Structure formats: C-alpha cells, structure tokens
Amino acid sequence: MIRTLMLLCIVTALSLASDHLIAPIPNHLDVDPHKAELGKKLFFDTRLSVDNSIACVSCHHLTEGGDDNLPVSFGVHGHKGTRNAPTVYNAVFDFRQFWDGRAKDLQEQARGPIENPVEMAHHFDRLIPLLQTTDYAPRFQAIYPDGITPTNIANALAEYEKTLITPNAPFDRYLRGDKEAISPQAKVGYTLFKTKGCILCHQGMNIGGSMYNKFGIFVESNLTDMGRFAVTHKERDRFFFKVPSLRNIDKTAPYFHDGHETSLRKAVLTMSEYQLGRKMTQADVDAILAFLHTLDGQLPEGIMPQ
Numbered sequence: 001m002i003r004t005l006m007l008l009c010i011v012t013a014l015s016l017a018s019d020h021l022i023a024p025i026p027n028h029l030d031v032d033p034h035k036a037e038l039g040k041k042l043f044f045d046t047r048l049s050v051d052n053s054i055a056c057v058s059c060h061h062l063t064e065g066g067d068d069n070l071p072v073s074f075g076v077h078g079h080k081g082t083r084n085a086p087t088v089y090n091a092v093f094d095f096r097q098f099w100d101g102r103a104k105d106l107q108e109q110a111r112g113p114i115e116n117p118v119e120m121a122h123h124f125d126r127l128i129p130l131l132q133t134t135d136y137a138p139r140f141q142a143i144y145p146d147g148i149t150p151t152n153i154a155n156a157l158a159e160y161e162k163t164l165i166t167p168n169a170p171f172d173r174y175l176r177g178d179k180e181a182i183s184p185q186a187k188v189g190y191t192l193f194k195t196k197g198c199i200l201c202h203q204g205m206n207i208g209g210s211m212y213n214k215f216g217i218f219v220e221s222n223l224t225d226m227g228r229f230a231v232t233h234k235e236r237d238r239f240f241f242k243v244p245s246l247r248n249i250d251k252t253a254p255y256f257h258d259g260h261e262t263s264l265r266k267a268v269l270t271m272s273e274y275q276l277g278r279k280m281t282q283a284d285v286d287a288i289l290a291f292l293h294t295l296d297g298q299l300p301e302g303i304m305p306q
C-alpha cells in the first residue's frame with residue numbers, strides 16, 4: 001500500500017516534469033574511420049572463435065534488430081548460453097554493458113565474448129599469434145604502434161560499434177519538433193508511458209540503458225539469474241538488471257534477460273504488473289505498443305562488408 005502511494009506520488013510528479021527525460025539520439029557519431037573499418041572486419045570474422053565457426057555477427061544480426069531472435073544464444077560447438085543477446089544497435093549510448101552491467105563500456109565488453117567458453121571460446125594468447133600470420137598484422141600496425149593486442153582488438157571493435165546507431169526514428173523526429181511524425185494513438189501511448197511510470201526506468205537517450213532496476217517489484221519473480229547480485233554480491237542487487245533500451249524493440253523479440261517472452265504485448269503487460277503493480281486495459285496496451293513502434297530508427301548504410 002505504502003509502496004503504491006509512494007509510486008503514485010513519484011509518477012505524478014514525474015509525469016508533470018518528464019518531457020526532458022528522453023532525448024533523441026544524434027544522427028551521427030564521430031569515429032576514427034580506420035579503426036572502425038578494422039573493427040567491422042573483426043566483427044564479421046569467424047576466426048575470432050576457437051573453431052572458426054562464429055563471429056560477433058552470428059549472434060548480433062545487423063540486418064535485423066542487432067540480436068539473434070533466440071531466447072538464449074548458442075556459441076561454438078552448440079554450447080547454450082544463459083542470457084538473451086541484447087542488440088548491439090545503440091549500445092554505445094548505454095551507461096554500462098551486459099544485462100548485469102559488468103563491463104563499463106564497449107571496449108571492456110568486446111573482450112568478453114572472445115574468451116567466453118560458451119561463446120567464441122578462444123584465448124588471446126592463441127588467437128593473437130594466429131592473427132599475426134594474416135593481413136591483420138599490417139593493418140593493426142598501421143593504426144596501433146603496438147600491433148595486435150587484446151586491448152587494440154577491443155578498441156577497434158568498440159570504434160566500429162559507434163557506427164551501429166539507429167537515428168531518426170519517428171519518435172526522435174517528434175522530439176525534435178515534428179509533431180506529425182507519430183500518430184495520435186502513439187501520442188496517447190507516450191503520455192501513458194509517462195503517467196503509468198514506465199519512464200521512471202526507461203529513460204535517457206536509449207529509453208533505457210541508464211540505470212539498473214529490479215525485475216519483479218510488485219510480483220515476486222522466481223528467477224534463477226541473480227542479475228547484478230552475481231557481480232556485486234550485495235543483497236540489494238538481487239534480481240537487478242540493466243533496464244534495457246526500448247529502441248527498435250519490435251525487432252528484438254524474444255524479451256527479457258532470459259528471453260522467456262516472445263510477445264511484445266505480453267512483455268508490456270508483465271512490466272505493468274511486475275514493475276508498477278497495476279493491470280492495463282487493452283486500449284492502454286495498444287497505445288503503448290503504437291508508441292513503441294515509433295522507436296524504430298534507421299539502420300546504418302552499407303551494413304554488410306564489401
């Protein structure tokens with residue numbers, strides 16, 4: 001009861017002052033073109049995996065939502081992971097990387113999958129000598145004085161990922177002043193997104209990706225994944241996950257850290273019940289879905305390598 005009252009007060013205060021909580025993403029980020037090109041080559045290269053079977057792009061499909069549309073991902077030798085692959089699109093705008101935020105930025109993140117035993121299962125001390133025998137050697141040398149190192153591989157990948165942004169979504173155009181860019185129903189949805197309290201957590205440039213929060217505030221969820229608790233071992237972090245971005249959300253099913261929900265409609269209903277302690281009418285959900293559809297941005301040009 002007290003929780004509900006507190007939430008209602010916060011939500012009312014916020015909805016009065018929440019217009020600035022979501023910002024459009026920039027149309028372009030400055031990148032070092034040589035590093036980004038090298039990073040792109042690495043992103044598509046299966047040689048980064050121990051048996052040459054898997055590249056970053058195998059789990060982060062760039063012609064679609066930047067994820068793999070599976071509940072959890074499969075790495076080398078068919079090894080099954082435990083978490084849903086988030087999109088790489090707009091990841092650069094997130095305040096931390098991974099569902100539990102264990103990497104502080106893209107560069108720190110990029111080292112993870114290469115040595116993760118259920119993903120690419122390689123080891124830098126074997127991978128680097130292999131890459132030295134390829135045309136990567138002169139390419140790295142031309143950019144990085146110390147040549148091919150784990151740090152430089154991650155640096156190039158991270159630079160490339162800065163190009164993986166999806167600007168100019170109808171909602172971004174709306175925020176920039178084009179009031180006709182989204183439908184009347186989507187406008188109702190945006191208002192509900194604020195007044196119901198979704199924006200308490202899904203805010204910032206990515207409409208998410210700016211904080212952690214608990215999955216299951218009003219309804220106990222029986223999760224096996226402890227989320228941030230596994231990183232910090234602090235009781236208050238149990239079942240806390242990075243609030244995911246809602247950009248391009250209609251392209252990145254299935255949903256949640258374990259990918260258990262295939263329907264976006266049901267994911268919204270779950271959020272309403274678990275995070276806000278309220279049921280939603282069909283019309284409210286329809287409007288929120290119409291709003292969420294306005295978050296699809298433009299994919300970068302020339303996604304696939306030449």
Ligand code: HEC
Binds near residue numbers: 054060073081087114
């Ligand atoms: C086998 C599938 C697989 C491969 C290969 C893979 N990823 Fe991922 N990626 C995932 C999964 C699953 C997660 C979420 C893991 C977690 O949160 O614990 C993830 C998370 C990420 C994130 C964090 C996004 C966010 O919102 O937190 C980025 C960025 C990323 N991967 C980039 C890469 C890059 C770069 C490579 C290649 C070096 C790569 N991935 C290879 C499956 C994969």
Ligand code: HEC
Binds near residue numbers: 199243254275276288
């Ligand atoms: C108290 C914080 C909080 C509130 C309020 C909240 N969410 Fe979430 N949302 C989260 C967290 C945390 C997750 C990730 C949960 C997980 O996978 O464990 C999430 C996940 C989602 C997802 C799935 C995203 C994906 O990539 O898997 C959708 C869709 C979503 N929220 C929409 C909404 C909508 C719509 C509302 C309002 C009705 C809302 N959320 C309210 C914190 C919140």
